[in-house]
Amino acid sequence: MQAPSIGGVALPRGNGSTIRLARGSSLADFADKIDANPASMVQALFHLGEMVTATQSVSDDILELLGSEMGYQVEIVSPDDEDRELLESFDLTYGEDEGDESDLVVRxxxxxxxxxxxxxxxxxxxxxxxxxxxxxxxxxxxxxxxxxxxxxxxxxxxxxxxxxxxxxxxxxxxxxxxxxxxxxxxxxxxxxxxxxxxxxxxxxxxxxxxxxxxxxxxxxxxxxxxxxxxxxxxxxxxxxxxxxxxxxxxxxxxxxxxxxxxxxxxxxxxxxxxxxxxxRANPNMNAEGVAIEAHLDRGRGAVATVLVQRGTLRVGDSIVAGNAYGRVRAMLGDHGEQVAEATPSRPVQVLGFTSVPGAGDSFMVVEEDRVARQIAERRQARARKAQIGNRRRISLEDFGKALAEQKIEQLTLIIKGDNSGTVEALEDSLLKLDVGEEVDLRVVHRGVGGITQDDINLAATTDAIVIGFNVKPVRGVQELADREGVDIRYYTVIYQAIDEVEAALKGLLKPEFEEVQTGSAEIREIFRSSKFGNIAGCIVRNGEIRRNARARLLRGGVVLNDNLQIDSLRRFKDDVTEVREGFECGIGLGSWNNIELEDTIETYEVREKPRS
Incomplete structure (x- = not known):
């Protein structure tokens, strides 16, 4: 029996039956569930005022709208249920002590x-x-x-x-x-x-x-x-x-x-x-627990602090945490000592993840690297499908004005930071801001490490503002952001970010000062002096470096210190006041000696902005 057509397009009648769909599903996923033609569903949705493709991830509202028109009850599966079903497909469970009472020991x-x-x-x-x-x-x-x-x-x-x-x-x-x-x-x-x-x-x-x-x-x-x-x-x-x-x-x-x-x-x-x-917990099973904190270390890669809740975690285990996976290459205790195995309630730093897990992600040990990779990849694909945002480009200063003119109803953010615990906490705090029903806030992506080209491309696509918490763009990314018109905001104290976003949501943000980058230089050599400390032999990559300018030091896109000053500036043996792009120079950062090859020295000025 056919349902009444939508705009002349005949579709199957649901008769109130329930269809379970994952968040971010496409019309093709919906069509597959009810044995319909995806092209006809695209046409029907077009007549309902929504223009999407068959394979494009769509919002919960659109899925429910189309379902109600066709007589189906659309149920959006929660992330927890999705994850449980995913693990069951691999014959895995999480959160249950395997074995009987005699296997449990005090923890x-x-x-x-x-x-x-x-x-x-x-x-x-x-x-x-x-x-x-x-x-x-x-x-x-x-x-x-x-x-x-x-x-x-x-x-x-x-x-x-x-x-x-x-x-x-x-x-x-x-x-x-x-x-x-x-x-x-x-x-x-x-x-x-x-x-x-x-x-x-x-x-x-x-x-x-x-x-x-x-x-x-x-x-x-x-x-x-x-x-x-x-x-x-x-x-x-x-x-x-x-x-x-x-x-x-x-x-x-x-x-x-x-x-x-x-x-x-x-x-x-x-x-x-x-x-x-x-x-009590069973130590004689594959380890399960929670990632307490995680960050990207330049020398060691992704490092996660995990708390073992049941089982025993050993070096060499295949592990999956959220959408990150890997093999435990090494474990460190809370005093930096090497640990061969971690029993229930033991916190350890784990090295060997291929990417940074999220703080609070549950982890589990599986039998093979292949299984860990497949679970992580499916979770990544699910997360990508759920990242849907609107397409309107906006900056934080303009947000209040656009809101007042009713040109926008949603502020979209991308959050990058130096530590996954901080990133998640910042996201959670921002999402809890309550400024009324007229405006919404959405985080389409969060991550650890410097701001990358992928972040800017996603921001350009979803019209998001990028928030960098104690991180900076890697080389060339700021230029891409300028070309794409993507607004990047930098913070080092978390409540400052929250206050500014809340002010933007309320339409109260009144910009007074802005930071303007004046130059950046890459460290190519390090000269050690007993009198002056470490001198950085640099080449100026863009702009110009001026003596006495305010400066920050970046390593791998992450800010190490943003409260420095160009204490001395030389060209060969001569003291100079400025060095332009493409020229080499020697830079002294006063008492700051923690510099390495390929670090970036960035100089900036804080200028007053005209009020709009």
Whole structure:
């Protein structure tokens, strides 16, 4: 029986039957499911006001529109369901301990530290593992994610605890929430001199949603004005009742800075784990777990920090994480030591991936490299199909104006950064911006490493704005972006990116200053001087290099330092004020000596922009 024709095109009648389609499916995929002619579906959609080809990925709305006109109920399959079906096609499952009760052994608890910004989360982790993460971060915010295992004692028994080090700024709410899902216990840090703050409440809600026990660390008890009893009282309003008040939540008074009662906190974590949780896993199966952090290292390739949740990960295993795959070439522990195998709850850095996994991607070991490659390739193909954006070209400054004129309803972004955890957190924070129903924000691609030609081509196709977080374009890409009219934005502190995008979405962005590149030079030789440090022998690739100009150093497209100055500039033995494109010169960057061959020195000026 034929359905009423659409624009004279007869199509099969669905009679309310359900068709399951993956996000980003084409009309050819739809036609294959109902045994129809794809060409006739293209014609029918044309009469409904949508012009697409048979093999082009289309949006969920278009699939549902066509389905309803034909009498079908179109169900868009969730990514999780797609992935489950993909693994089942290879006779694989994820998240289940294989074997019986006798195969399970006790594993260390996995702990995430949460709390309000500046309440001392990073200082606490510093105190526990004697490192200084906060000194290395732009803006004083922990922006990279790692995992560390520490040893402590409970009575006479030595026990291990694994800590997931999550970012501490409010921009990373979603990242901390996901961290708690791979976490056994949450340590909630509350400053004794400050009290319960909005992020404290968010952390409590995340932990409760994930059904994770909470240990409260009342920090900064050595500061003037500290009132631990007030913290206990405040937290009772959120269901965290201290044991001394008749509840079941352990409260521990500490000072991370003064190293007071850190052992007491670790003991409370172990006591809570023993009392409330059955922490066991099967080490005698193929390893499964989660990628906590991943980045691209110039010397070692793709490097991922993974947390083994069940099974044992060994050097030589074939591994797939998200749409990345590879063979475990080497594993490093949290102190940089070589590791031959990682048992449940052990965090390790894995070398050997062919591309960078996403932070939070589940990983699993499979029997053959071929299977790992096929799973990753199918996931990549699925992700590409789902990358659909509109075609209108726009810049961030023009976005508010175009929005006011109703020329655009969606801001499309491509996000590139130096670290996958930061990229995912930035994306999640941007997607949660709420500025009303008139405008939408879409991220069509995210990745790790310098901004490449492929990124610019995708931006040109989807009319996206490129956001570079602590990365820069590789050679020649900026020129391509200029030709294509693609707007690239550079940031080093995450809340600055969020604020500007939110301002653009609200139509409030008022550009005042812009950065203008004045020249770039490639390092061809390095001359070492005991008096002046390392001198870079360079050739100027474009523009001109001026003495005393502001500069940044890039390695493989990633910014190493963007707060430098051309301290000295020479042509042979002569001091000069500028060197033009195509000429060689010697450049001194003051006290900065971390330079290598093929690094790029880029000079720039910050100029005031005329207001529109």
């Amino acid at each position: 260390p608890p996995v702990v995430t530290v949460m709390g309000h910004v500046d309440h001392g989360k990073t200082k606490l982790l510093d105190a526990i593992r004697n490192t200084h993460v906060v000194d290395k971060e732009a803006g004083g915010i922990t922006q990279h994610i790692g995992a560390y295992q520490v040893a402590t004692h409970l009575g006479d028994e030595e026990r291990l605890i694994t800590f997931i080090d999550t970012p501490g700024h409010e921009a990373f709410t979603a990242m901390r929430a996901r961290g708690s899902q791979s976490t056994d216990i949450v340590v909630l840090v509350v400053a004794a001199d400050d009290g319960v703050m909005p992020q404290t409440v968010e952390a409590i809600n995340h932990a409760k949603a994930a059904d994770v026990p909470i240990v409260v660390a009342i920090n900064k008890i050595d500061k003037e004005g500290a009132n631990p009893d007030k913290i206990r009282q405040q937290l009772t309003e959120y269901g965290l009742v201290a044991e001394e008040y008749g509840g079941d939540t352990m409260f521990v008074e500490i000072s991370a800075k003064a190293m007071i009662n850190i052992d007491g906190l670790l003991e409370a974590v172990l006591l809570t784990a023993d009392a409330a949780l059955d922490l």
